[in-house]
Amino acid sequence: MASPTAFAQSSLQRFYVGGGAGVSNITGHVADILLPVAGATTSTLTFDSTDTPARVFAGFRFTSNWGIEGGAQSLGRFSARRDVTAPVAATYDAAWTVRGGYVDLVARVSFGDDSWSVIGKVGAMRATTRVESTSAGVSSTASDSKFAFRYGAGVQFDLNRWLAFRADAEANRRATNSNLGGLSTDSLTYNVLTGSFLLKF
Secondary structure (H helix, E strand, C coil): CCCHHHHHHHCCCCEEEEEEEEEEEEECCHHHHCCCCCCCCEEEEEEECEECCEEEEEEEECCCCEEEEEEEEEEEEEEEEEEEEECCCEEEEEEEEEEEEEEEEEEEEEECCCCEEEEEEEEEEEEEEEEEEEECCEEEEEEEEEEEEEEEEEEEEECCCCEEEEEEEEEEECCCCCCCCCCCCCCCEEEEEEEEEEEEC
16 A cells, blocks of 8 residues: 555656746945946946846756756846046946846745745856947947856745746846956846746646
């Protein structure tokens, strides 16, 4: 006769796909490092550090507590403007988009009637940054890719056997290379809060 544990493992829905959207922002010493201008003695910086990114993903659960997840995600589009007033007046603008593919190791603990789960994840993202900048009236475009370390946590509620909703927060560390397109963004962290629906099968 099969044990309850064996039955639970055999009834586990191991595969899932999902998609969602949310809000992102950047943190770090933003005012000190964005659009540095050599020789400028007086300047002001304005920037837009939030956006509404999206992601799609698929996952596989090895056990009821461990799994792996991969997907494609946008971290958002951001912009900055530095107005230099001394020694020579000039304006520098930049807008950049960060997106890429990721793989996470996912751990989960269910509670209550097992319809609720707490989730933790850690992984890496191959992030591509595209920068459109204007420096003293001259426009340019640059792009580059690098690996970023990422981690996060969230909660998931199973609406029924086939459908679930997840809310999670994550941080993507050092997702852009420094001095790309006139930016100095290597030390920035891209934080994302996402709500997603999952289809399990």
